[in-house]
Amino acid sequence: MIKVPLADDHTLVRDGLRHILQKASGFDVAGEACDSATTIALIRSTDAHVLVLDLSMPGRNGIELIRQIRDEQPGLRILVLTMHAEQQYAVRAFKAGASGYLTKESASAELVDAVTKIASGGVYVSLAMAERFARNLQEPADALPHQRLSDREFDVFRRIVGGQSITEIANELCVSVKTISTHKTRILEKMQMPHENGLVRYAIHHKLFDDENDI
Template sequence: MLRIAIVDDHQIVRAGFRELISDELGFAIAFEASSGEEALEALSGQACDVLLLDLSLPGKSGIDVLRTVRQRYPQTRVLVLSGFPEERYALSMIRNGASGYLCKDCEPAELLAAVHTVHRGGRYLSPRTAQLLADEMLGSAAGSPHESLSEREMQVFVRLAKGASVSAIAEALSLSVKTVSTYRSRLLEKLEVSSNAELAAYAVRNGLIME
């Protein structure tokens, strides 16, 4: 039996995925969670094979959950299911350990195929993500500056863009204030902005956070 966990803060989305998975022979729901904290707590007592993970979660973000799962539960495959199009996050999430990335409006058959693929140890790339990866490899992609950020840089970036202070970010990510300040300086340089307000504007403009 293939055990699947669903992590999404919208009940109606979880219900839709639950119905789809329950109808599939050989699939079982390991657990559901509406936040990153709930997901990690559930994982500590309930193993799962594939984690369906939203990026926009209250508290710990999907990026945080991906990082923790990769470190603590390497046997669990993470399939990111996001409302953001592939251009925004797909390559970054794949680079940082996700086994696949799909938009939530994908066809049910594509989702099931993705689950089977990542459970077998493969990476699932949608046609659009595959094209983005090919363009990058061939050097033909224009590429936005944020696409080159590391996982940790992205974590700090999203928090700064949402208005969190350097000290709050340091506490949340178990880093020193000096380290977070260094990440902030690096982000300003890489994204070619000069303030937190411009970081936030960049994030909104590129669909990385909601207004």
């Protein structure tokens, strides 16, 4: 029996995931969490095999959360289930220690296969994401400006491009406005942009978030 805790801040999503896994044979939904703090508490108290993890929950940045989970529970495999279809998020998630990456739009069709493969020690990525990786191999090796950003800075960058204010970002990430302002300053410096309008143009030009309604 594969024990699978679920971590997502939307009750309906967790209900849907639980239904899919319970309908299939060989799975036990071993608890649920709705933010980063309850996720950490859950994995500390549950002997599980594969954690299904949303990247965009209240609290810690999703990539940072993956690293903490891997440090505390190195034997626990992590399947990222997210609305972020961009390659940059997938690359960062795998580097942080995830074993699979699945977008929510394809979850119902692929969730069981993904969890099964990851539980057996494999790595899972959807066909669409694999094609993105393959296309990226043809790009120049030199790092683009956005690739110099830390995981937290990249997350703030996405939110700024999506039209969120500094205050809104601070509230969602549970940090101070001053902290987000500092991140914004560093982002502009690293990407050599004079103001945030340049960030929006850059994101559009490089099609960084073209799979979302952020820009």
